[in-house]
Amino acid sequence: xxxxIPLDTEASAPLYEQIYSYIKNEIRxxxxxxxxxxxxxxxxxxxxxxxxxxxxxxYDQLASEGYIESVPRSGYYVCRIGNLTHLNAERIVPAxxxxxxxxxxxxxxxxxxxxxxxxxxxxxxxxxxxxxxGENHELFLSGDWQGDRNFREAIAKYLHASRGVSCxxxxxxxxxxxxxxxxxxxxxxxxxxxxxxIAFENPTYIKAxxxxxxxxxxxxxxxxxxxxxxxxxxxxxxASIAYVTPSHQYPLGTIMTVRRRTDLLAWAAEEPDRYIxxxxxxxxxxxxxxxIPSLQGMDSAxxxxxxxxxxxxxxxxIRAGYMVLPPELLxxxxxxxxxxxxxxxxxxxxxxxxxxxxHFERHVNKMRTIYKxxxxxxxxxxxxxxxxIRVTGEHAGLHLVxxxxxxxxxxxxxxxxxxxxxxxxxxxxHYIEKPENSVPTLLIxxxxxxxxxxxxxxxxxxxxxxxKE
Amino acid sequence: xxxxIPLDTEASAPLYEQIYSYIKNEIRxxxxxxxxxxxxxxxxxxxxxxxxxxxxxxYDQLASEGYIESVPRSGYYVCRIGNLTHLNAERIVPAxxxxxxxxxxxxxxxxxxxxxxxxxxxxxxxxxxxxxxGENHELFLSGDWQGDRNFREAIAKYLHASRGVSCxxxxxxxxxxxxxxxxxxxxxxxxxxxxxxIAFENPTYIKAxxxxxxxxxxxxxxxxxxxxxxxxxxxxxxASIAYVTPSHQYPLGTIMTVRRRTDLLAWAAEEPDRYIxxxxxxxxxxxxxxxIPSLQGMDSAxxxxxxxxxxxxxxxxIRAGYMVLPPELLxxxxxxxxxxxxxxxxxxxxxxxxxxxxHFERHVNKMRTIYKxxxxxxxxxxxxxxxxIRVTGEHAGLHLVxxxxxxxxxxxxxxxxxxxxxxxxxxxxHYIEKPENSVPTLLIxxxxxxxxxxxxxxxxxxxxxxxKE
Numbered sequence: 001x002x003x004x005i006p007l008d009t010e011a012s013a014p015l016y017e018q019i020y021s022y023i024k025n026e027i028r029x030x031x032x033x034x035x036x037x038x039x040x041x042x043x044x045x046x047x048x049x050x051x052x053x054x055x056x057x058x059y060d061q062l063a064s065e066g067y068i069e070s071v072p073r074s075g076y077y078v079c080r081i082g083n084l085t086h087l088n089a090e091r092i093v094p095a096x097x098x099x100x101x102x103x104x105x106x107x108x109x110x111x112x113x114x115x116x117x118x119x120x121x122x123x124x125x126x127x128x129x130x131x132x133x134g135e136n137h138e139l140f141l142s143g144d145w146q147g148d149r150n151f152r153e154a155i156a157k158y159l160h161a162s163r164g165v166s167c168x169x170x171x172x173x174x175x176x177x178x179x180x181x182x183x184x185x186x187x188x189x190x191x192x193x194x195x196x197x198i199a200f201e202n203p204t205y206i207k208a209x210x211x212x213x214x215x216x217x218x219x220x221x222x223x224x225x226x227x228x229x230x231x232x233x234x235x236x237x238x239a240s241i242a243y244v245t246p247s248h249q250y251p252l253g254t255i256m257t258v259r260r261r262t263d264l265l266a267w268a269a270e271e272p273d274r275y276i277x278x279x280x281x282x283x284x285x286x287x288x289x290x291x292i293p294s295l296q297g298m299d300s301a302x303x304x305x306x307x308x309x310x311x312x313x314x315x316x317x318i319r320a321g322y323m324v325l326p327p328e329l330l331x332x333x334x335x336x337x338x339x340x341x342x343x344x345x346x347x348x349x350x351x352x353x354x355x356x357x358x359h360f361e362r363h364v365n366k367m368r369t370i371y372k373x374x375x376x377x378x379x380x381x382x383x384x385x386x387x388x389i390r391v392t393g394e395h396a397g398l399h400l401v402x403x404x405x406x407x408x409x410x411x412x413x414x415x416x417x418x419x420x421x422x423x424x425x426x427x428x429x430h431y432i433e434k435p436e437n438s439v440p441t442l443l444i445x446x447x448x449x450x451x452x453x454x455x456x457x458x459x460x461x462x463x464x465x466x467x468k469e
Numbered sequence: 470x471x472x473x474i475p476l477d478t479e480a481s482a483p484l485y486e487q488i489y490s491y492i493k494n495e496i497r498x499x500x501x502x503x504x505x506x507x508x509x510x511x512x513x514x515x516x517x518x519x520x521x522x523x524x525x526x527x528y529d530q531l532a533s534e535g536y537i538e539s540v541p542r543s544g545y546y547v548c549r550i551g552n553l554t555h556l557n558a559e560r561i562v563p564a565x566x567x568x569x570x571x572x573x574x575x576x577x578x579x580x581x582x583x584x585x586x587x588x589x590x591x592x593x594x595x596x597x598x599x600x601x602x603g604e605n606h607e608l609f610l611s612g613d614w615q616g617d618r619n620f621r622e623a624i625a626k627y628l629h630a631s632r633g634v635s636c637x638x639x640x641x642x643x644x645x646x647x648x649x650x651x652x653x654x655x656x657x658x659x660x661x662x663x664x665x666x667i668a669f670e671n672p673t674y675i676k677a678x679x680x681x682x683x684x685x686x687x688x689x690x691x692x693x694x695x696x697x698x699x700x701x702x703x704x705x706x707x708a709s710i711a712y713v714t715p716s717h718q719y720p721l722g723t724i725m726t727v728r729r730r731t732d733l734l735a736w737a738a739e740e741p742d743r744y745i746x747x748x749x750x751x752x753x754x755x756x757x758x759x760x761i762p763s764l765q766g767m768d769s770a771x772x773x774x775x776x777x778x779x780x781x782x783x784x785x786x787i788r789a790g791y792m793v794l795p796p797e798l799l800x801x802x803x804x805x806x807x808x809x810x811x812x813x814x815x816x817x818x819x820x821x822x823x824x825x826x827x828h829f830e831r832h833v834n835k836m837r838t839i840y841k842x843x844x845x846x847x848x849x850x851x852x853x854x855x856x857x858i859r860v861t862g863e864h865a866g867l868h869l870v871x872x873x874x875x876x877x878x879x880x881x882x883x884x885x886x887x888x889x890x891x892x893x894x895x896x897x898x899h900y901i902e903k904p905e906n907s908v909p910t911l912l913i914x915x916x917x918x919x920x921x922x923x924x925x926x927x928x929x930x931x932x933x934x935x936x937k938e
Contacts (some may be wrong), residue, residue, distance in 0.1 A: 065726070117606075119606070132590075176649065179811070227535065255535075316610060317814035319809070345787075346815065
C-alpha cells in the first residue's frame with residue numbers, strides 16, 4: 001500500500017513533505033506497525049515517478065524524528081512508538097488586571113490606578129521615534145545585565161537629587177517592575193543555610209509579603225505606630241530583614257519619623273546580614289511641603305536596599321523598576337544573578353531620554369498639581385460624612401485612608417457599593433494579621449477619576465450609606 | 470541664633486524651604502540639640518519679617534520628618550536623632566553582557582550571539598510608530614497579567630501552526646524572557662511540603678539548572694544518549710520534574726526520538742504532579758527537512774510545559790518569552806501569581822503586529838537561509854581539521870559542536886585562541902557533572918560572523934593549533 005502514496009504536484013507542500021506526512025500518519029494511525037519494513041528509497045522513487053533525493057529527504061526526516069530507523073544493508077523499519085492522541089487544553093477564563101480602569105463600574109475608586117489622561121503622548125512618540133530611527137542597531141542587541149548604563153546614570157542622578165539616595169549607576173539594578181525585583185531580592189537575601197526571617201509592616205504591600213513567603217521565608221507582620229514600624233516588635237520577631245515604606249507607609253500613608261529611622265538603621269547595623277528594604281513607592285506625589293528624603297540616604301552602614309518604579313509616575317505599560325544595592329549584595333548579585341536584563345532595551349532608551357531631556361520632572365510636577373487637586377476634591381467631598389468617618393494618610397500618594405466609624409463591616413460596605421456601581425477597596429486585604437476590633441476602612445483612590453466623578457461618586461456613596469439608617 | 474536665619478529672597482528655593490533646610494542642618498550638625506525649644510512660629514515670622522504661614526510650613530515639614538515635635542501649649546522641640554553621616558557607595562566595575570558581540574576579539578564564535586545585521590529595522594520602526602500614534606491611550610495602562618490577549622492569540626496561532634503546540638491564548642503566559650519564566654515555574658512547581666526534585670539533561674542550559682537550585686530544588690543531571698535523556702536514569706533519580714530540549718538538545722543539538730518522547734510522556738503521566746519542561750529554544754532554525762514538532766503537541770496527559778522566546782528569532786533587546794501551561798498549573802498560576810506582567814506593553818503591541826502582519830514568519834525564513842549559509846560555511850571551513858575533530862549537532866541552531874580529538878585540554882585550547890584574538894566557548898561550562906575522559910569540545914557559534922570571518926577565523930584557529938605540533 002505504501003507504494004500508492006497520493007502526491008499532489010499542485011499542492012503548496014513540497015513532495016518530500018507529502019511523503020513524510022503520509023508515512024508519519026500511517027505510523028501514528030496504526031496503518032504501519034512496529035518493525036514494518038518500508039520500501040527502499042529507490043523503489044519508492046520509481047513507483048512514484050519522483051527523484052530519489054525526494055524520498056531520501058522524507059526518510060531522513062522520519063528517521064530524525066524517530067518514526068523509522070535504518071538498519072544497515074537491510075532498509076528502513078518502523079520504530080516502536082506509543083499512542084499519540086491529542087487533547088485540547090482546557091479553556092479557562094482569562095485573568096483581568098486590577099490596575100486598569102474597570103468600565104463595569106460607574107465610579108472606580110481604585111487606589112492602584114493612575115491618571116493617564118494627562119500623559120505627554122506626543123513627547124513619548126517623538127522620543128521613541130528618535131530612539132529607533134537612524135542606524136542605532138546596537139539597541140537591538142541584548143544590553144547590560146544590570147540595565148543599560150546611561151539609563152542607570154539617569155536614574156542615579158534623579159534619585160540623588162530628588163530623593164537624597166546615595167548611589168551611582170554601578171549600584172543600580174534595573175528589573176521588570178518591583179514585583180520582579182522583590183523576587184530577585186528574595187533569592188539574593190536567602191541565607192546560605194537555615195530559613196530567612198523577614199518582617200513587614202502590618203498592614204503592608206501584601207504581594208511583597210507573599211513573594212517572600214513563597215521563597216520559603218518566615219515572614220512576620222509588625223505593628224505600625226504613629227512614628228512607623230515598632231522597633232520593639234521588630235527586634236522581638238527575630239527577623240534579619242525588614243521591608244518598610246518610610247516616606248509614605250503603604251497603605252496607611254504615615255511618615256516614619258527621623259527618630260524611628262535612625263533607630264531602624266541602628267538595628268540593621270547591629271548584626272551582619274541585617275538588611276532593610278525601603279520601598280519608596282509614590283514618593284513623587286507629596287502635596288504638602290517637600291518630599292520626604294529617603295531612608296537610604298541616611299544609611300551609613302550600607303544596609304538599606306532602595307526600591308522604586310516608573311509605573312506610577314510614568315506609566316505601568318513600561319515594566320521598569322530599579323533598586324539600589326549595598327556593595328555586599330551587589331557583589332553577590334554580580335556573582336550569581338548575571339541573567340539577561342528583564343527590561344526592554346527600547347523602553348530603557350526611551351525612558352533615558354524622557355528623564356535626561358527633563359520631561360520626567362516636568363511630567364511629575366504636572367501630575368503632582370493634578371493629583372493634589374483631586375486629593376483636595378476628595379477630602380472636600382468626604383466632609384459630607386461629618387464625624388461618621390475619620391480620614392488619614394492625606395497630603396501624599398494616590399489614595400486616602402477612610403475609617404467608617406459607624407459601619408458594621410468593611411466587606412458589606414464594599415459589596416453594597418459595588419451593587420450601586422461604586423468600586424471600593426478595603427484595608428483588610430492589606431493585613432497580614434488583622435488587628436482586633438478594627439474599624440471598617442477603605443483606601444479611596446482618586447487618580448483615575450475626574451473631580452466631578454469624585455464628588456458625585458462620594459455623594460452617591462453617602463446617600464447609599466445614610467439611606468440605610 | 471535661630472532668629473537669625475539668613476534668607477535669600479532672590480533664591481530659587483522658596484522661603485519656607487530655606488528655613489526648613491537651615492533648621493534641619495542645625496539639628497543634623499548638632500547646632501541644635503535634643504529638647505532645644507524652637508522659637509514660636511509667630512515670633513520667628515516677626516523676627517524674619519515674613520508671613521506666619523511660611524514658618525508654619527517649614528515647621529510642619531520638620532515635624533512631619535520627625536526633626537522637631539510640637540508639645541501642646543508649649544511649642545516646638547528638637548527630637549532625639551542619631552548620627553546621620555553619609556557614605557558613598559563603593560564603586561564596582563560594571564557587568565558586561567556575554568550576548569552582545571565582544572569587539573575586543575577579532576573573531577567571536579559566540580554561540581549565544583545572533584545576527585542582527587539583517588533585521589527589518591524599517592518595518593519595526595513603522596510598526597512601532599503606528600502602535601504609539603493616534604489615540605491608543607489604552608496601551609499606556611497596565612495590561613493583562615498573563616500578557617495582552619491579542620499578543621497571546623498571535624503566539625498561540627504561531628505555536629500551533631509551526632510547532633504543533635496544542636494551546637489557546639488562555640493557556641499562554643508571557644514573561645520577561647525564559648530566565649524569568651523559569652523563576653516563575655520554580656515557584657509554581659514547588660511541592661506544598663518537602664523539597665522538589667528536578668532532572669536536567671547533562672549537559673544542559675546551566676542557568677536553568679542554577680535557577681531551580683537557588684529555589685531549593687534538588688537538581689540532578691541525567692546523561693543524554695543518541696535518542697535523548699536516559700529514561701532509566703531519570704526514573705532512578707526520583708525526580709518529578711524533567712527539564713528537556715527535545716527538538717534540539719542544548720547544547721549538543723541531538724533530536725529526541727519519538728520513541729523516547731513517548732516513553733518520557735508515559736513517565737510523566739504515571740504519577741500526579743510529574744511535569745516536563747520543554748524548552749524549545751532555537752526551534753525556528755532547522756536547515757534540513759522540516760522543523761521537529763514539539764513534545765507538547767504529543768502530550769495527551771497535560772504534563773508538558775512548553776517554553777519559548779523571541780530573543781533569538783527576533784531580538785534580545787525585547788524581553789519577551791512565553792510558556793504554555795497545562796490546565797492544573799494554569800489554575801495555580803491564576804490563583805497565586807497574578808502579578809503585573811513583566812513585559813513592556815509597547816513591545817507586546819509591536820510584536821503582535823510583527824507576527825500578525827507576517828513579518829515574523831518572513832524574517833525567520835530569511836534568517837534561516839542566512840544562518841544555513843553560515844552553518845554550511847563553518848562546516849566547510851572545519852573540514853580543514855580532517856580527522857582531528859568530530860563535528861556534531863549540525864543542521865540546526867546557531868552553533869556546531871566540535872570535539873578536538875587531539876587536544877589535551879579544552880581550557881588551554883580556549884585560552885590559547887583567546888590570546889590570538891579568537892573567542893571560543895567550551896562544552897564543559899554546560900555540564901552539571903563533567904563525564905570522565907571527555908574530549909575537549911567547543912560550541913562554535915556562527916550567527917554573528919560573516920562567512921568570510923568564519924572561514925578566516927577557523928583557518929586561523931587551525932594554524933594556531935597545528936603550529937603546536
